[in-house]
Amino acid sequence: MCGIIGVIDRKRALMDGSSIRDALSLMNERGSGEGAGYAAYGIYPDYQDCYAIHVFFDNLVEPKSRVEEMLHKWGRIVHQEAIPTYEQDGLKKSHIPWRYFFKPYSDLMAGSTTPEDDVMKYIVMETNSNIQGALIFSSGKNMGVFKASGWPEDVANFYRIEDYKGYIWLAHNRYPTNTPGWWGGAHPFNLLDWAVVHNGEITSYGTNRRYVESNGYTCSMFTDTEVVAYLFDLLGRRHGLPEDIVVKALAPPFWDEIDNMPEKEQELNHAIRLTYGPALMNGPFAIVVATHEGIVGFTDRIKLRPLVIGENGNRLYISSEEAAIRVMDPEVQNIHMPRAGEPVIGRLNI
Amino acid sequence: MSLGSVPLKYKVTIDREQCMHCMRCIDNCSYGVYHKEDDRIIIDSRKCTACHHCISMCPRDAISLKERPVDYRSHPLWTAEAREDIINQARTGKIILAGMGNAKPYPVIFDRLVLDACQVTNPSIDPLREPMELRTYLGKKPSRLEIDKKDNGDIELKTKLTPNLKLETPIMIGHMSYGAISLNAQLSLAKAVEKTGTFMGTGEGGLHEAIYPYQKNMIVQVASGRFGVDINYLERGAAIEIKIGQGAKPGIGGHLPGEKVCQDVSCTRMIPLGSDAISPAPHHDIYSIEDLAQLVRSLKEATEWKKPVFVKIAAVHNAAAISAGIARSSADAVVIDGFRGGSGATPKVFRDNVGIPIEAAVASVDQKLKDQGIRNKISVIASGGIRNSADIAKSIALGADAVYIGTGALIAMGCRVCGQCYRGMCPWGIATQRPDLVERLDPEVESEHVANLIRSWTLELSELMGAAGINSIESLRSNRSRLRGYMLDEGTLDVLQVKPVGA
Numbered sequence: 017m018c019g020i021i022g023v024i025d026r027k028r029a030l031m032d033g034s035s036i037r038d039a040l041s042l043m044n045e046r047g048s049g050e051g052a053g054y055a056a057y058g059i060y061p062d063y064q065d066c067y068a069i070h071v072f073f074d075n076l077v078e079p080k081s082r083v084e085e086m087l088h089k090w091g092r093i094v095h096q097e098a099i100p101t102y103e104q105d106g107l108k109k110s111h112i113p114w115r116y117f118f119k120p121y122s123d124l125m126a127g128s129t130t131p132e133d134d135v136m137k138y139i140v141m142e143t144n145s146n147i148q149g150a151l152i153f154s155s156g157k158n159m160g161v162f163k164a165s166g167w168p169e170d171v172a173n174f175y176r177i178e179d180y181k182g183y184i185w186l187a188h189n190r191y192p193t194n195t196p197g198w199w200g201g202a203h204p205f206n207l208l209d210w211a212v213v214h215n216g217e218i219t220s221y222g223t224n225r226r227y228v229e230s231n232g233y234t235c236s237m238f239t240d241t242e243v244v245a246y247l248f249d250l251l252g253r254r255h256g257l258p259e260d261i262v263v264k265a266l267a268p269p270f271w272d273e274i275d276n277m278p279e280k281e282q283e284l285n286h287a288i289r290l291t292y293g294p295a296l297m298n299g300p301f302a303i304v305v306a307t308h309e310g311i312v313g314f315t316d317r318i319k320l321r322p323l324v325i326g327e328n329g330n331r332l333y334i335s336s337e338e339a340a341i342r343v344m345d346p347e348v349q350n351i352h353m354p355r356a357g358e359p360v361i362g363r364l365n366i
Numbered sequence: 367m368s369l370g371s372v373p374l375k376y377k378v379t380i381d382r383e384q385c386m387h388c389m390r391c392i393d394n395c396s397y398g399v400y401h402k403e404d405d406r407i408i409i410d411s412r413k414c415t416a417c418h419h420c421i422s423m424c425p426r427d428a429i430s431l432k433e434r435p436v437d438y439r440s441h442p443l444w445t446a447e448a449r450e451d452i453i454n455q456a457r458t459g460k461i462i463l464a465g466m467g468n469a470k471p472y473p474v475i476f477d478r479l480v481l482d483a484c485q486v487t488n489p490s491i492d493p494l495r496e497p498m499e500l501r502t503y504l505g506k507k508p509s510r511l512e513i514d515k516k517d518n519g520d521i522e523l524k525t526k527l528t529p530n531l532k533l534e535t536p537i538m539i540g541h542m543s544y545g546a547i548s549l550n551a552q553l554s555l556a557k558a559v560e561k562t563g564t565f566m567g568t569g570e571g572g573l574h575e576a577i578y579p580y581q582k583n584m585i586v587q588v589a590s591g592r593f594g595v596d597i598n599y600l601e602r603g604a605a606i607e608i609k610i611g612q613g614a615k616p617g618i619g620g621h622l623p624g625e626k627v628c629q630d631v632s633c634t635r636m637i638p639l640g641s642d643a644i645s646p647a648p649h650h651d652i653y654s655i656e657d658l659a660q661l662v663r664s665l666k667e668a669t670e671w672k673k674p675v676f677v678k679i680a681a682v683h684n685a686a687a688i689s690a691g692i693a694r695s696s697a698d699a700v701v702i703d704g705f706r707g708g709s710g711a712t713p714k715v716f717r718d719n720v721g722i723p724i725e726a727a728v729a730s731v732d733q734k735l736k737d738q739g740i741r742n743k744i745s746v747i748a749s750g751g752i753r754n755s756a757d758i759a760k761s762i763a764l765g766a767d768a769v770y771i772g773t774g775a776l777i778a779m780g781c782r783v784c785g786q787c788y789r790g791m792c793p794w795g796i797a798t799q800r801p802d803l804v805e806r807l808d809p810e811v812e813s814e815h816v817a818n819l820i821r822s823w824t825l826e827l828s829e830l831m832g833a834a835g836i837n838s839i840e841s842l843r844s845n846r847s848r849l850r851g852y853m854l855d856e857g858t859l860d861v862l863q864v865k866p867v868g869a
Contacts, residue, residue: 017487193487217488219834220841222763222848230736255510261521270497284513284523290503290530291511293840294742299488300835318496318837320489 017191018203018215019043021335022304023344024184024311024362029330030058031185033177039340040168040187046215046336049106050197051190052171053163055204055211056182057308060158063117066094067136067208070154070161071143072111072199079149080114086142090135091120099162104174107166111151111199113175115160130253133208137233137249140207144236151200151237156209159308163188163202171202183364184306188213195239205237205245208253209307214241215336216301216321227294247295248305259305259312263359265292267317304334310363319356326351332362369457372450376414377432380407384428391420391429396793396803397786417784419793451714464714465787465797467614467706467751467773475725475858476757480867482848483833491837493828499838500824500831502768504605504745505530505674505698528698531585531605531674533768534563535824536839537758539816540703540749540770541587541607541678543569545622545631545643546710546787547776549576550807551796554779556580557813562820567607567770570620570645572634573599585676588665590619591645593635597668605673605698606665608658610649611680613707613724613750615716620645622710626790626799655688659695666696674698681705681727681750682720686734692744693735699745701770702727706751708773710797711788724750725764729862732765732844741844755826764862765844778819779812 021039025031033054040052060068069087073079087093099113120135128134140152154161159182162175168189172178188203195201204211218224218240225235228246231254235242244266251262265288269277274285289296300320304313313334315323326333326341326348333341333348341348354360378399380391389407392400397413400420414431421429438446451462484490491498505528512524539555546569553576559566560583567585568577572594577584586603588595600606611617622631622643632639652658662675677692678701679685689700704724709717728748735741748761749770758769773783780794787797795807831837834848842848850867851859859866 217835219484219488219836219848220838220845222845223841223843226736226741226844226846230739230741232739257511257513258515261511261513271499271501272497284521287511287523287525287527289840290507290527291509291525291742293507294843296838296840298836298838298841318491 017046017193019046019189019336019340020187020213020215020302020304021333021340021344022184022186022213022306022311022313023331023333024306024364026330026332026362026365028058028183028364028366030181030183032179032181033172033185035344036185036187037169037172037177039335039343040172040189042340042343043189043337044167046191047167047189048191048197049167050192051163051165051188051202052168053161053188053202053204054172054175054177055154055159055161055186055206055213055306056180057159057184057306058182059160059180060117063094064158066117066119067155067157068160069116069118069152070099071114071116072151072153073114074111074149076112076114079147082147083143083150086139087116087118090124090139091118093118100176101174102176104166104170107164107170107174110165113162133253136208141232141234145234153200154206156206156211157308159209159211161204161206161211163204164199165197165202184311186211186213186304186306186311193217200237201239203241205241207245207249210245210248210252211306212241212244212248212303214244214301214303216316217299218243218297218301219299220297223294224297244297244303244305251292251295252307259310259361260359261288263312263314263357264288265295266297267314267357268296269357270317302336310361312362313354313360314358315354315356317357322353323360324351324353325360334360334362369453372453373437374412374414374434376411376416377434378409378411378414379430380409381428381430384426386426388425390423390425394419394423394793396791396798396800415784415786416782417786417793418782462714463711463788464717464785465709465711466783466785467708468718469785470718472723474751475723475854475862476753476760478852478854479725479760479862479864480850480852481756481759481763481830481834482850484835488835491832491835493825493832496832497837498828498832500535500827502533502536502839503530504533504747504767506744507742509742529672529674530698531565533565535820535827536762536768537820537823538564538585538747538768538770539566539775540772541567541569541585541609542710542772543571543587543622544574544634545571545626545799547797548795548799548804548807549574549630550804550809551776551779551812552577553809554807554812554816555775556583557809558775558816558820559583561813561817562824564820565604568603570594570609571631572636573602574630574634578602589645590647590649591643593637593643593645596636600665600669603673605676606669607676607678607701608661608665609678610652610658611678611682611703612709613680613703613705613721614709615712616680616682616705616721617647618713618716619647623790628799631799655691655695658692662695662697676701676747678703680707681722681724683722685722685727686730689731689744689746690734690738690740693740694743697744699747699767700731701747701749702731704748704750707749708776709787724748724761726858726861728761728766729764733863736844755823755830758823759827759830759842760849762839762842763845763849767843774819775816778815779807
């Protein structure tokens with residue numbers, strides 16, 4: 017279940033959200049009307065040096081003042097506003113989406129190689145686990161996540177997604193199976209620049225969760241996809257591993273394959289499995305992860321969920337269904353399916 | 367006035383219609399239950415230990431054995447066992463010895479944990495058709511990898527991994543020394559672990575020459591007595607284990623009676639013939655975690671840092687803090703031995719009353735290491751009361767990397783858990799050094815039985831993992847979300863970090 021789609025324009029040409037909305041709606045059979053969402057990169061050029069913090073507030077009194085108290089302690093709010101929304105008949109508004117453009121004081125996080133990111137990460141973890149009535153669901157720079165409980169077109173129209181223009185888009189149509197359908201549980205999941213859409217269930221969640229938690233992350237959203245964002249942040253940002261190596265850690269080759277690799281490759285893959293065993297993800301999944309530099313899509317090691325790739329010029333599409341890609345781009349070419357665990361990477365080339 | 371004797375424990379009878387007077391029961395019983403009087407087989411049930419050797423060897427199935435009915439006044443507090451222990455101690459003034467594991471009816475936590483299975487949305491994985499990975503590496507792992515990505519895309523690995531033990535299944539055989547068990551029993555186990563790609567422990571009895579061919583599958587033990595320990599011994603092992611404690615007797619040492627120290631045991635243990643081998647309760651060079659760390663490093667230095675070093679402790683209430691200390695030493699794995707762990711000989715009061723269950727100990731060790739962000743620095747091995755593949759799966763889900771089995775492997779060789787190991791008369795040829803009994807055990811045959819046990823448990827483990835939608839053992843480790851507690855109290859659930867059924 018769940019439908020996912022992602023697109024990148026490698027030359028950073030901007031796309032508005034209308035076509036991805038239509039593509040996602042095509043996959044309504046994969047959803048249940050209990051969650052949909054979009055992530056777009058390059059949408060806040062006026063505030064590109066600030067972290068764009070998207071928050072669901074239950075009300076604008078107590079939780080909001082507590083969040084702002086924390087933001088004031090750790091940095092400066094450059095601008096804030098309610099995220100514009102437009103009532104939809106099919107969507108019941110449960111939270112108030114708000115956004116801050118925020119600059120942290122980097123000297124407050126001594127000893128970190130990425131102090132601003134670490135300040136931001138701290139604020140997200142602290143808010144989501146300790147401030148009742150507030151949930152930060154997006155915290156990257158020049159990007160934003162827009163999500164809610166509802167059908168894809170209702171969620172898109174609620175945020176009027178076509179008003180945003182980005183060079184990377186991710187979208188997700190949710191069919192919740194083992195956790196409640198609520199706004200925070202809708203995808204994409206995000207931390208800093210990492211945004212994740214996921215189709216599947218991660219049976220290794222207990223292990224992965226304990227691993228990220230022992231590295232300073234707090235899982236507070238009752239769902240398995242959350243850990244994927246944190247795993248990418250831990251391995252990609254903090255450990256500095258390139259995305260193809262991160263994918264190798266999360267969906268590694270089988271030991272039989274490793275045993276048959278040339279010596280140097282074998283040594284590397286052996287080291288990855290030993291070191292990142294608790295990050296290995298099991299279960300059926302197809303995942304697309306984005307940062308401001310590109311997207312990467314991959315499936316579980318025995319490919320229990322579909323993933324289709326398409327290209328057209330500078331554009332790379334990754335989706336659950338070919339038909340969804342064709343809705344976005346009828347001229348799409350080079351449609352193919354990656355092998356299990358094989359990462360498909362689309363990077364900016366400017 | 368004399369205290370008299372306590373009533374017999376078992377009642378043995380022979381179906382005289384069936385019996386063909388082959389006298390095999392007389393030959394088979396090392397405890398002297400049977401003897402011959404004028405062509406008639408006479409039974410002395412008082413000597414019976416319920417070892418079942420006579421029953422299993424009787425060609426006519428003529429022998430039957432019953433636990434004797436309670437003939438004391440029934441009393442909930444003053445059980446027959448409590449009264450008999452007092453009578454025996456009043457008579458002797460000695461500590462009561464016991465063999466095998468804790469025999470008290472504590473609730474078994476394993477039996478109150480249930481595993482999860484997939485339905486529809488996350489498909490089960492069929493181990494007959496899909497790869498299932500149980501390969502396990504024991505040892506230190508780095509907390510992160512340093513790599514160098516060149517402009518041409520080449521990747522250079524800068525992190526150097528420390529040596530790990532490679533297991534094809536997370537099931538190992540725990541330490542049972544030559545002395546406590548026979549050479550044939552050790553040989554059977556050694557052949558079995560070689561066949562199944564796993565490891566066994568030597569115990570503190572040294573390494574007999576006959577085991578040398580299997581040394582690549584042996585974990586050599588350094589206990590407080592240092593029996594059989596020299597550089598040759600250390601170098602022969604695939605890994606070295608320092609034994610601090612044992613689940614069946616936390617806080618006390620070991621004792622192999624001089625009667626069992628025959629020529630072969632004397633040579634292997636490097637002690638005088640016929641002398642008692644007493645290992646002290648503490649290592650007399652270890653009085654702190656720092657001292658332990660020094661011994662770990664000394665052993666590593668002696669073996670040129672080529673072998674993993676494990677530290678075995680008994681499951682006690684502060685096992686978690688101790689394990690965190692061990693993780694910060696150069697040790698590669700910590701072995702936690704639960705209070706149901708087996709024993710060749712131990713004071714009964716220890717076996718039945720000291721220590722904590724392995725389930726709780728492993729969970730709290732895993733939690734502590736996780737909280738301190740050092741779980742990856744060390745492997746965790748669980749032992750003590752593992753009875754089947756489900757116990758193994760649950761141990762791993764609670765945080766173990768691998769398990770040691772002991773009694774289970776002995777049962778595969780015939781042991782009927784009669785609990786008389788300390789008497790050295792084991793009729794199955796396992797816990798004895800008596801040559802006529804030892805030769806009853808054929809290492810070729812019994813190694814296949816033990817290997818079969820490991821294979822079947824490995825297959826069952828694969829099926830359990832597949833049912834949970836997991837195809838790699840790493841993803842079962844510490845995976846509390848695949849467990850639910852059934853009829854467990856809130857406090858225990860909290861220690862185990864497991865949700866109740868239905869949650």
